[in-house]
Amino acid sequence: MSDSPPPASPPPARPAGRAHLVGTLLADRYRFERLIATGGMAQVWEATDLVLDRRVAVKLLHAHLTDDTTFVERFRREAIAAARLAHPSIVSIFDTYSGDGTEAIVMELVDGRTLRQELDRRHHLPPAEAVRIGVAVADALDVAHQSRLVHRDIKPANILLCQDERVMVADFGIAKLDEGGDHTKEGTMLGTAKYLAPEQVEGGPVDARTDVYALGVVLYELLTL
Numbered sequence: 001m002s003d004s005p006p007p008a009s010p011p012p013a014r015p016a017g018r019a020h021l022v023g024t025l026l027a028d029r030y031r032f033e034r035l036i037a038t039g040g041m042a043q044v045w046e047a048t049d050l051v052l053d054r055r056v057a058v059k060l061l062h063a064h065l066t067d068d069t070t071f072v073e074r075f076r077r078e079a080i081a082a083a084r085l086a087h088p089s090i091v092s093i094f095d096t097y098s099g100d101g102t103e104a105i106v107m108e109l110v111d112g113r114t115l116r117q118e119l120d121r122r123h124h125l126p127p128a129e130a131v132r133i134g135v136a137v138a139d140a141l142d143v144a145h146q147s148r149l150v151h152r153d154i155k156p157a158n159i160l161l162c163q164d165e166r167v168m169v170a171d172f173g174i175a176k177l178d179e180g181g182d183h184t185k186e187g188t189m190l191g192t193a194k195y196l197a198p199e200q201v202e203g204g205p206v207d208a209r210t211d212v213y214a215l216g217v218v219l220y221e222l223l224t225l
Contacts, residue, residue: 059105060103088166114159133161137159150175150208152176
């Protein structure tokens with residue numbers, strides 16, 4: 001019998017050096033496999049859930065956002081609210097993590113491509129396909145709005161076209177609870193400029209109509225560009 005010690009477990013993930021997270025663990029459960037994307041707010045990683053033996057996506061907030069306690073508190077509260085949404089066109093949120101200077105959301109990993117990638121390849125879509133996508137997104141938004149959640153960042157990069165032909169809306173983890181008259185904090189406006197409603201640009205209150213405006217811009221882009 002060998003006296004050599006058993007193999008060491010992967011080290012826990014730390015916020016520093018996020019480009020080198022492959023093989024490390026988050027919450028002693030989620031093993032980072034590969035970086036999927038980097039955005040203005042976060043990185044998205046493919047990871048393995050070692051408890052349930054399934055692939056998941058992990059969104060890690062950038063460090064400069066985790067230093068803003070007001071933003072972090074809202075992020076946690078709204079992620080919990082978004083996790084209650086159940087709809088075939090909404091990416092499911094499984095878990096959240098907060099600790100060691102890290103804020104993360106664990107969510108469903110979708111096999112497919114973004115509508116942005118599809119538009120970059122094809123430039124515009126046939127009307128029937130655009131309508132199918134628009135109806136699916138509108139249906140998902142209706143469910144969210146009934147729960148008083150406003151997405152705030154509807155755009156082609158957050159609309160996923162699955163291998164099984166489903167259309168899904170991602171990034172509800174940064175959605176906003178519609179609390180009536182609540183304004184976006186100055187300097188923390190969320191969303192992508194091209195798709196922002198006028199009230200969003202001006203830092204005014206946002207509600208369901210903000211998402212409807214953004215969806216209208218997306219549909220215009222699908223059919224005309």
